Amino acid sequence: EAGVTQFPSHSVIEKGQTVTLRCDPISGHDNLYWYRRVMGKEIKFLLHFVKESKQDESGMPNNRFLAERTGGTYSTLKVQPAELEDSGVYFCASSQLGGGDYTFGSGTRLTVV
């Protein structure tokens, strides 16, 4: 089975620009999660989708971040406008409804210069 796919693997953008990260979960996984790791610090929860609905977005840093999951399949995380402190690695994970182990993607490394 294909794993969780994230695109792009790396992105370098200038402060003030917009970036969109994409996550394709494992087929059939209704739970989809976004996490972020700022350099050298802990990995922090951003939000949780169940199918297309946002179940918990308590970790979203501010309104410059917008996550969507139209159709309950892939998800996008848009940062607009990007700031220097948004740099880090953004991880996506998915799991089946009712619990079960997460499968993480390999992350998108975002650098804002």
Next chain:
Amino acid sequence: AQSVTQLGSHVSVSEGALVLLRCNYSSSVPPYLFWYVQYPNQGLQLLLKYTTGATLVKGINGFEAEFKKSETSFHLTKPSAHMSDAAEYFCAVSWSNFNKFYFGSGTKLNVKP
């Protein structure tokens, strides 16, 4: 607030030596406990987890961890390090049916020949 502490951002051991990576959590309510490993350019991979039952948990690649409620700890061990164990290790906890993880800041394990 819940938190996870991993003591030592970098640990170095010789090949064949004992690996001990420390993890403590702060909460009066025992959580579910996890260890993840990240190899370069890969996603987080589940090593082992404790949910209920036996407090000594065995995982993949010869790793094991013991949940000690009185010490609020879940340290990861491996009797004999292998070069292929060099990676970054993350301790994580969850209280919400696995729908939100709290991660430690990670420990990079270096294995010397």
